[in-house]
Amino acid sequence: MKNNIKILLVEDDVNLGFIVKDNLEEKGYTVTHCTNGLDAEREIYNQIFNIYVFDVMLPKKDGFTLATELREKGDTTPIIFLTAKEMQEDKIKGLSIGADDYMTKPFNFEELVLRIDAILRRTLQSDFTSKIHTIGQFEFDVDNLTLVINQETRNLTKKEAALLEQLILNVNLPVKRETLLNKIWKDNSYFAGRSMDVYITKLRKYLSDDPNVEIQNMHGVGFKLVIKSTTK
Numbered sequence: 001m002k003n004n005i006k007i008l009l010v011e012d013d014v015n016l017g018f019i020v021k022d023n024l025e026e027k028g029y030t031v032t033h034c035t036n037g038l039d040a041e042r043e044i045y046n047q048i049f050n051i052y053v054f055d056v057m058l059p060k061k062d063g064f065t066l067a068t069e070l071r072e073k074g075d076t077t078p079i080i081f082l083t084a085k086e087m088q089e090d091k092i093k094g095l096s097i098g099a100d101d102y103m104t105k106p107f108n109f110e111e112l113v114l115r116i117d118a119i120l121r122r123t124l125q126s127d128f129t130s131k132i133h134t135i136g137q138f139e140f141d142v143d144n145l146t147l148v149i150n151q152e153t154r155n156l157t158k159k160e161a162a163l164l165e166q167l168i169l170n171v172n173l174p175v176k177r178e179t180l181l182n183k184i185w186k187d188n189s190y191f192a193g194r195s196m197d198v199y200i201t202k203l204r205k206y207l208s209d210d211p212n213v214e215i216q217n218m219h220g221v222g223f224k225l226v227i228k229s230t231t232k
Contacts, residue, residue, distance in 0.1 A: 037061025
């Protein structure tokens with residue numbers, strides 16, 4: 001359902017941002033609106049979104065830079081650029097960065113909704129995307145729910161894999177407990193929290209074969225997957 005879909009809208013025009021946010025919320029989406037790239041970055045670290053809608057010409061950090069950094073960190077969340085930059089080379093740059101779509105202003109709101117829906121149908125048809133992560137000496141296959149080290153394979157449950165993937169997407173950065181609970185358990189209750197703690201303990205045990213990989217407690221915040229450098 002759309003009310004479970006979270007959109008991050010980054011638009012420095014306050015009036016336009018309000019209008020787009022209001023209209024998207026009328027369609028049933030949950031929308032967070034930021035007016036600059038740095039605030040958007042903080043929101044991305046604090047919660048998980050299903051799709052990003054970025055302007056390009058933003059204060060503090062522009063949309064192209066923000067998108068580039070997210071992709072370099074392994075964030076595969078779909079991105080739509082919604083911008084006044086209409087030159088063909090700008091569109092090519094946006095798509096080459098890893099954006100899923102590029103719309104120019106002025107735009108038709110219904111078309112924006114249709115494009116968002118089309119991207120979400122494609123990206124949400126599975127809980128996992130097709131990819132393999134390297135974590136220290138481990139190879140983590142998201143699709144096949146396996147964690148491999150030294151040719152030894154451990155099969156993970158779906159929740160273990162989902163939890164590990166969220167930590168990997170924010171490697172060396174803290175992830176809030178409530179973010180993980182809402183994303184994976186769809187529940188932020190005490191009992192869901194205790195269940196997650198059990199899964200964290202299991203993942204720590206699995207990852208203990210590599211001393212350079214560690215899930216740290218961030219007191220009052222959540223957890224952080226730390227991969228220590230092996231170079232000196």
